[in-house]
Amino acid sequence: MIDPRVLVEELATDLKHWLPEQRWFAGKDRPVTTVRPLGVTELVEGDPQLLHVVVEVDQDGRREPYQLLVGRRTHPPEIASTSWIGAGGELNAYEASGDADLTSVLLELMARGGQVGTLSFEHEAGVELDTGLRARPITSEQSNTSLVYGGQYILKLFRKLSPGENKDLVLHRALQKIGSKHIAQPLGSITGELDGEPATVGMLQRFVPDAVDGWAMATTSVRDLMASQDRHAEEAGGDFAGEAERLGRAVAEVHADLAKALGSEAADAAELERTVRAMVARLETVAGQVPELAEHAPMLRAAFEKLRGVSADAVPMQYIHGDLHLGQVLRTVNGWLLIDFEGEPAAPVEERQALRSPLRDVAGMLRSFDYAAQQMLVGQPDDVELEQQAAEWAARNRAAFYKGYAVAREDTSVSPGDQDELLRAFELDKAIYEVAYEYANRPDWLGVPLASIARIAQGEA
Numbered sequence: 001m002i003d004p005r006v007l008v009e010e011l012a013t014d015l016k017h018w019l020p021e022q023r024w025f026a027g028k029d030r031p032v033t034t035v036r037p038l039g040v041t042e043l044v045e046g047d048p049q050l051l052h053v054v055v056e057v058d059q060d061g062r063r064e065p066y067q068l069l070v071g072r073r074t075h076p077p078e079i080a081s082t083s084w085i086g087a088g089g090e091l092n093a094y095e096a097s098g099d100a101d102l103t104s105v106l107l108e109l110m111a112r113g114g115q116v117g118t119l120s121f122e123h124e125a126g127v128e129l130d131t132g133l134r135a136r137p138i139t140s141e142q143s144n145t146s147l148v149y150g151g152q153y154i155l156k157l158f159r160k161l162s163p164g165e166n167k168d169l170v171l172h173r174a175l176q177k178i179g180s181k182h183i184a185q186p187l188g189s190i191t192g193e194l195d196g197e198p199a200t201v202g203m204l205q206r207f208v209p210d211a212v213d214g215w216a217m218a219t220t221s222v223r224d225l226m227a228s229q230d231r232h233a234e235e236a237g238g239d240f241a242g243e244a245e246r247l248g249r250a251v252a253e254v255h256a257d258l259a260k261a262l263g264s265e266a267a268d269a270a271e272l273e274r275t276v277r278a279m280v281a282r283l284e285t286v287a288g289q290v291p292e293l294a295e296h297a298p299m300l301r302a303a304f305e306k307l308r309g310v311s312a313d314a315v316p317m318q319y320i321h322g323d324l325h326l327g328q329v330l331r332t333v334n335g336w337l338l339i340d341f342e343g344e345p346a347a348p349v350e351e352r353q354a355l356r357s358p359l360r361d362v363a364g365m366l367r368s369f370d371y372a373a374q375q376m377l378v379g380q381p382d383d384v385e386l387e388q389q390a391a392e393w394a395a396r397n398r399a400a401f402y403k404g405y406a407v408a409r410e411d412t413s414v415s416p417g418d419q420d421e422l423l424r425a426f427e428l429d430k431a432i433y434e435v436a437y438e439y440a441n442r443p444d445w446l447g448v449p450l451a452s453i454a455r456i457a458q459g460e461a
């Protein structure tokens with residue numbers, strides 16, 4: 001039997017072409033130069049074989065570690081063509097997250113607890129896991145890969161890795177401990193090793209079978225409005241404003257719980273200065289890539305620089321979600337849940353783990369209401385009535401969400417004027433992030449954040 005490390009070295013050329021085609025691969029902005037194995041652990045021996053692999057992907061000097069599950073078999077199972085990696089030794093090699101015969105071992109190891117090579121598997125204290133469940137990967141794959149075990153558990157395998165405990169796991173544990181009603185219970189984890197330090201590679205949570213994500217609900221509501229004869233959002237059958245308000249309350253409760261569990265501190269002038277500089281730096285980088293953004297640069301820079309006038313010691317800083325949008329919230333029979341506390345996938349890990357203003361999450365969700373309405377206009381010929389309906393739907397739901405948040409967060413110490421400046425700057429910063437995200441991932445949607453920025457530039461908010 002070939003040495004697993006030698007095998008992965010042999011697959012390096014195939015991986016170079018295969019990685020950029022994966023939805024979760026974050027480095028689509030430049031070609032892959034080399035791929036080399038950092039760690040290979042054999043989890044299932046023989047034929048079929050399961051290897052847990054961490055590779056370092058070099059892209060013109062930028063080196064980032066990624067996690068893969070590599071399956072090898074003589075007779076490969078039926079899997080999506082995009083899962084094929086290549087011929088590894090005498091067996092076929094493929095990405096094995098879709099191979100239920102192999103992935104059941106991950107749940108068994110977490111249920112039992114213990115170590116295999118450098119990987120350690122554990123369940124949360126007091127949790128007993130059922131085993132023997134088969135897993136299917138979720139189809140709405142995003143930055144990571146998630147497997148649902150028998151409709152009971154969901155295991156997220158983080159793709160791009162960083163040393164240390166993943167923020168998603170840390171915040172879920174803290175919120176669980178404090179009794180938050182707005183998360184899916186964390187049940188277990190898998191830890192690997194990176195640069196000699198422990199690194200979270202997987203998180204197991206309770207799967208909520210009847211949950212509907214906020215994006216699906218919101219876009220259905222917009223579609224209903226546009227298809228109906230009703231001219232106004234409040235008259236349409238699928239009005240979302242009640243849900244938006246309850247969602248605002250849920251986000252406020254999560255913020256209050258995070259502050260209670262993990263603390264908060266006031267910002268200082270140096271912190272605000274760093275924030276302004278980071279926003280201006282992002283603007284400059286993205287405007288360099290996307291010329292349509294450059295024409296709004298003076299307005300955007302002025303909005304960021306205004307933050308220097310905000311009273312810094314009134315801005316509470318704490319752990320936040322960090323990439324909150326309608327696709328990160330699930331509506332269940334018991335109310336709204338927040339998922340995926342990792343932060344913006346493209347941000348450096350230090351930035352994702354820093355204390356930040358909770359108004360960033362509010363801004364993220366406000367942007368998302370705009371997205372839900374505006375994406376309906378993508379690829380459509382100009383239609384003033386539809387545009388008005390989209391604008392009205394967004395305004396109504398943004399206001400409802402903000403009301404729900406503000407009512408539940410009456411403790412906020414930021415003055416209303418400062419709050420407006422902060423929110424405006426955070427919304428614009430998020431929209432710039434979105435321009436970069438759409439440019440790299442969904443060029444057809446680039447117009448969505450650009451149109452919002454243009455509207456704000458014209459003073460329409």
Ligand SMILES: Nc1ncnc2c1ncn2[C@@H]1O[C@H](COP(=O)(O)OP(=O)(O)O)[C@@H](O)[C@H]1O
Nearest residue numbers: 142143144145154184205206207208211339340
């Ligand atoms: N506990 C859960 N119960 C039901 N579905 C979930 C749960 N957690 C996540 N999901 C589904 O999995 C999708 C991806 O989860 P997410 O944590 O956002 O992964 P990623 O980091 O890849 O974006 C979500 O959009 C949601 O549809």
Ligand SMILES: O=P(O)(O)O[C@H]1O[C@H](CO)[C@@H](O[C@H]2O[C@H](CO)[C@@H](O)[C@H](O)[C@H]2O)[C@H](O)[C@H]1O
Nearest residue numbers: 142143323325326327344345367368371434437
């Ligand atoms: O879910 P992820 O953590 O992978 O977030 C990334 O992808 C999101 C898209 O899937 C992207 O969100 C943007 O598009 C959403 C609609 O698809 C919209 O609701 C969001 O408001 C908008 O930001 C997110 O920015 C990105 O980090």
